[in-house]
Amino acid sequence: MSHTAAQHEHEALLDKRDIYERRRAMTSKAQSVSYENTDPLLIVRGDGQYLFDERGTRFLDTRNNVCHVGHCNTTVADAVAAQVYKLNTNARYLHPNHVELCTQLLATMPAPLDAASGANVFIVNSGSEANDLALRLARAHTGRKQTIVIEHAYHGHTCELIGISPYKSKHGTASVPGSTQPDWVSQVRAPDTYRGPHNGPTAGDEYAQEVVALCQHFQESADGGVAAFFTESGMSVAGVIIPPDGYLQRCYAAVRAAGGVCVADEVQTGFGRFGKHFWAFQQSGVVPDIVTMGKPFGNGMPLAAVVCTAAIGKSFANGPEYFNTFGGNPVCCAAGLAVLSVVRDRRLQEHAATVGDYLVSKLRAVADTPTSGALIGDVRGAGLFVGIEFASDRSTKVPASAATSWVCSQLKVCALNKDWWVECSVALSQQEFGVYVHAACCHYAPLPVWGTHTRMHAYERRISTPS
16 A cells, blocks of 8 residues: 655654553553553554554564454455445345345355355454354353353453453452353363373363263253353464364264354454364364354454354344344445455465465474574464464473563564564464464465565574573
């Protein structure tokens, strides 16, 4: 996207300290600012895979999972602009964008979540709205409330979703109602084959046994069964965990035997990010009863969706009318249609598989190098959903927290100093339960494969243990 000299001059005059102080004065401390402990970034524009600050410094954005087909993608921007000039209103009226988006979305789904099976689509505004609605759908269909979730999971920020998001509820306090895990939620261990207790060929069955046991317990209790099993098809916040073979298959069978429904949260992993599959649940050989999706769908526009079986939709229709003022509006639907067209026409799912395989192979080569890869404990993922876990000792797997924090800071500092790391920086994330490079949440912008390879060669030469 072209950027004029006048725009550059205006951006250069922005006072980052003033903007930061005004934001801090008017917003809650609960709202964090990235890199606040060093020097926050003032990002003023984006283009494809890049972000730019007020000084024109270019950052390779490997952390943003919203702009799925690249920042300021012209196909998406043009579609949104054209529709804004025509109409934007609620979905009570008929509009071709809404119907066409539902049609194309169901075309990506297997039976019984496809149009031929009579599956239902709800267009909403965010992943949190989608997961909150999925919880309502599950309760309406089963008549029960007991819900099974996986440790470290994050499904959204509403009151109900905080309860099924251990990543958030574990930080809650009894003095703040709704901030802790409620009694209708049961938590099982994440199927982590690197840091967890099970890591052999039977790991999937061994981890699934916790879900099986819970389902049997609730079947024999006054509850009479469960309402839902919520899982991210690829567990992002938990540390880029891919479900081991057989895990979801056995979990799904146990949940359904207990009268529950299986919900696949595809907010982080859907729309081709896994490369070989359009939806991450397909890699595990399962078909959910409900699928939720969010932020990548609109490439920055507030667009999300829920797809459920015809039977679940029918159960929900027996209750009050569901109306969402902005869900399914023509402008956001135009954005969604444009995103699907870009993913399809530019073969970005195939691109994610190709570049992801290359990325993983090169990172594993670094890990196998005694000096450069000393801190890399594990490299895992699928497509461009990739994680690198840092460990100070590979045998004990002690998280390399200090080293990871150092690398986080250095990647940004080198970019600001115009070092060539600006071309190959990888965003990192640190959790108290493990430390890993969070390349998982990077959008798979339409980078040419050769360009990505060039950056990876640079990355290989620079990653090392801090002194």
